[in-house]
Amino acid sequence: MTLIKKLAVATAFMTAMAAPAFAQYSGPPIKLGVLSDMSGLYADLSGPGSVIAAKLAIEDFGAAAKGMKVDVIGGDHQNKADVGASIARQWYDQDGVDVILDVPNSAVALAVSDITKEKNKIFLNSGAATSDLTGPKCTPNTIHWAYDTWMLANGTGKALVKQGGDSWFFLTADYAFGYALERDTMEVVKKEGGKVVGNVRVPLNNQDFSSFLLQAQASKAKVIGLANAGGDTTNSIKGAAEFGITQAGQKLAGLLVDVNDVHGLGLQVAQGLTFTDAWYWDLNDDTRKFAARFSALNGGKYPGKIHAGVYSSVIHYLKAVEAVKSKADGAAVEKKMKELPTDDTVFGKGEVRQDGRKTHPVYLVEVKKPSESKKPWDYYKILTTIPANEAFRPLKEGNCPLVN
Amino acid sequence: MFEILGITSQALFGQLLIGLINGAFYAMLSLGLAVIFGMLNIINFTHGALYMIGAFVAWMLLNYLGIGYWWALVLSPIATGTLGVLIERFMLSRLRDLDHLYGLLLTFGLALIFEGLFRQKFGSSGLPYRPPAELTGGTNLGFMFLPNYRAWVISFSLVVCLGTWYAIEHTRLGSYLRAATENPALVQAFGINVSRMITLTYGFGVGLAALAGVLAAPIYQVNPLMGSNIIIVVFAVVVIGGMGSILGSIITGFALGVAEGLTKVFYPEASSTVIFVIMAIVLLIRPTGLFGRST
Numbered sequence: 069m070t071l072i073k074k075l076a077v078a079t080a081f082m083t084a085m086a087a088p089a090f091a092q093y094s095g096p097p098i099k100l101g102v103l104s105d106m107s108g109l110y111a112d113l114s115g116p117g118s119v120i121a122a123k124l125a126i127e128d129f130g131a132a133a134k135g136m137k138v139d140v141i142g143g144d145h146q147n148k149a150d151v152g153a154s155i156a157r158q159w160y161d162q163d164g165v166d167v168i169l170d171v172p173n174s175a176v177a178l179a180v181s182d183i184t185k186e187k188n189k190i191f192l193n194s195g196a197a198t199s200d201l202t203g204p205k206c207t208p209n210t211i212h213w214a215y216d217t218w219m220l221a222n223g224t225g226k227a228l229v230k231q232g233g234d235s236w237f238f239l240t241a242d243y244a245f246g247y248a249l250e251r252d253t254m255e256v257v258k259k260e261g262g263k264v265v266g267n268v269r270v271p272l273n274n275q276d277f278s279s280f281l282l283q284a285q286a287s288k289a290k291v292i293g294l295a296n297a298g299g300d301t302t303n304s305i306k307g308a309a310e311f312g313i314t315q316a317g318q319k320l321a322g323l324l325v326d327v328n329d330v331h332g333l334g335l336q337v338a339q340g341l342t343f344t345d346a347w348y349w350d351l352n353d354d355t356r357k358f359a360a361r362f363s364a365l366n367g368g369k370y371p372g373k374i375h376a377g378v379y380s381s382v383i384h385y386l387k388a389v390e391a392v393k394s395k396a397d398g399a400a401v402e403k404k405m406k407e408l409p410t411d412d413t414v415f416g417k418g419e420v421r422q423d424g425r426k427t428h429p430v431y432l433v434e435v436k437k438p439s440e441s442k443k444p445w446d447y448y449k450i451l452t453t454i455p456a457n458e459a460f461r462p463l464k465e466g467n468c469p470l471v472n
Numbered sequence: 473m474f475e476i477l478g479i480t481s482q483a484l485f486g487q488l489l490i491g492l493i494n495g496a497f498y499a500m501l502s503l504g505l506a507v508i509f510g511m512l513n514i515i516n517f518t519h520g521a522l523y524m525i526g527a528f529v530a531w532m533l534l535n536y537l538g539i540g541y542w543w544a545l546v547l548s549p550i551a552t553g554t555l556g557v558l559i560e561r562f563m564l565s566r567l568r569d570l571d572h573l574y575g576l577l578l579t580f581g582l583a584l585i586f587e588g589l590f591r592q593k594f595g596s597s598g599l600p601y602r603p604p605a606e607l608t609g610g611t612n613l614g615f616m617f618l619p620n621y622r623a624w625v626i627s628f629s630l631v632v633c634l635g636t637w638y639a640i641e642h643t644r645l646g647s648y649l650r651a652a653t654e655n656p657a658l659v660q661a662f663g664i665n666v667s668r669m670i671t672l673t674y675g676f677g678v679g680l681a682a683l684a685g686v687l688a689a690p691i692y693q694v695n696p697l698m699g700s701n702i703i704i705v706v707f708a709v710v711v712i713g714g715m716g717s718i719l720g721s722i723i724t725g726f727a728l729g730v731a732e733g734l735t736k737v738f739y740p741e742a743s744s745t746v747i748f749v750i751m752a753i754v755l756l757i758r759p760t761g762l763f764g765r766s767t
Contacts, residue, residue: 107588108596109697111591111595111596112595113597242741269740270740271740271741271743271744273744274744275692275698276490276494276691276692278490278493278622279490279491279736279737279740280740282487282490283483283737299596299598299693299695299697302597302598303693306693310619310622310691311617312610312619328595332597332598332695334600334602337600367593367595369595
């Protein structure tokens with residue numbers, strides 16, 4: 069028997085074994101890979117929690133009852149684009165991974181997006197922020213869930229300029245994500261009539277921000293925009309409080325703040341901080357229920373927008389595979405994901421646009437005072453709900469080649 | 473008032489002072505490393521993890537037992553130092569006669585284990601720790617606003633550094649210690665328990681790391697990764713100062729804090745690399761470091 073025939077027989081046999089009689093999807097097992105920062109500064113915002121979120125999604129989708137076998141594996145990209153890229157290649161080429169999830173860190177995400185397109189698989193990003201993933205770098209194989217730099221900049225930038233914060237100084241993380249966030253915020257500030265008086269590029273994982281904060285102070289800008297994330301953001305906010313910068317009247321704009329960051333800062337330091345978030349656990353009964361299940365599995369730590377995004381994107385992916393009845397052609401599954409409206413208990417109803425952007429309402433929030441917080445992780449006051457059609461960059465403005 | 477490259481003197485003084493404050497941490501940590509390396513010939517890669525544990529012990533004292541900052545400043549170094557004594561007694565002492573690399577591997581492995589355990593328990597976002605009420609607020613120096621806590625850090629660490637230097641270079645105990653490094657067998661022959669002295673010295677070096685951890689807790693977050701962020705820089709400081717040189721590590725610690733601070737003004741993108749550039753240059757010109765003696 070030739071090799072081809074052997075393979076054909078083996079495939080037929082395996083297909084027969086794997087297929088229960090009435091399942092809609094009867095292909096081989098689906099494998100999801102959560103590629104994340106498992107141990108560094110973004111590990112609490114995404115990391116092991118994203119694996120938990122993916123598992124909850126598979127459970128809630130009822131994969132087992134439908135005869136679909138779905139596995140989840142995790143990998144640590146250590147915030148290095150080369151490490152992330154080589155894990156992605158290995159997963160796609162050797163380990164049979166169909167979908168890569170999460171991927172905080174925009175530098176890694178951009179690399180993974182390219183590889184995913186090359187292999188015709190699917191990349192469901194909710195960890196990385198850069199809006200380029202649905203802009204000039206959009207591909208038919210990548211969908212951006214949860215949030216992005218344009219959304220953050222638009223929500224927070226607009227609100228602060230309207231409150232009179234019309235001159236800005238940026239502390240920017242010195243890599244793809246920081247640049248994108250800075251650029252998107254600058255655009256909003258200028259469009260709203262404000263001006264940018266300066267910026268400083270800070271290496272990732274910087275320990276002490278006081279030097280940079282003093283430069284921001286000397287610039288006399290009314291708003292100091294923190295175009296950074298995770299531990300870098302929390303250390304900047306602490307430093308600003310310590311050096312009396314916020315007391316002296318300059319306002320801090322945390323451009324990417326997660327509920328886990330607020331937890332790490334404590335309400336005493338974080339109170340009054342205004343920013344935009346894509347999701348909050350205390351929105352309604354469904355989100356509270358999700359948060360309770362999640363935190364029980366995550367050592368008491370609550371889910372943030374990225375975890376919610378992973379959950380929601382997995383549910384939608386499985387729906388699409390069920391509809392297409394095959395997982396083989398990544399672009400075809402993604403096309404189906406764009407046709408079907410999204411609907412899950414965590415993010416509610418929404419849609420995936422042509423450029424790969426998943427849209428939903430987002431929230432302008434203010435951190436509560438310690439006296440206002442009534443229960444564990446009760447941190448946000450929701451100031452405004454920004455509707456889905458205003459929250460994200462208009463489809464035509466992103467320069468995504470898929471949009472015509 | 474004058475200006476250099478568009479930076480006002482006011483801003484410059486502020487940056488110099490901040491550099492010195494950051495240098496204080498480098499000095500405290502590199503001092504502990506220098507003591508351990510100079511006296512015991514151990515390349516202690518757990519130092520960063522022990523600094524982190526020092527900060528966590530302070531946090532635990534406050535949150536589990538209600539014991540505040542001032543007591544933590546005493547208790548945390550003692551507790552962490554005791555952990556250091558145990559590490560030396562039960563692990564490192566077995567490697568004393570082997571190549572340095574074995575000690576390096578052991579301590580590196582321990583550092584990874586400690587960090588992993590704390591990350592597992594406390595996550596990677598860090599935990600808040602408030603400065604003591606006595607040290608909140610700050611003073612306006614005219615050219616900058618100096619938080620009282622930072623002023624305390626810089627003065628306290630200077631006292632600790634100079635005290636340690638004096639104890640090792642100018643006291644009888646210090647002379648025993650230095651002699652034991654040169655010739656353990658002979659010192660043993662004089663009736664001094666060299667083995668115990670080594671264990672206690674290691675414990676002391678670890679205590680210094682923990683002390684720096686407590687000092688850092690209110691400024692930075694108490695975070696399982698805080699040690700691994702700083703330890704590489706601190707090793708560079710020790711190398712630049714000259715492996716094992718006590719005074720060298722103190723002076724280099726402060727000086728590199730300033731060098732890094734100035735880089736943050738003139739070319740911020742390079743601020744995380746400048747220390748390694750300096751290290752490479754120093755090694756090319758003086759392979760034993762600025763204050764090291766060639767042996």
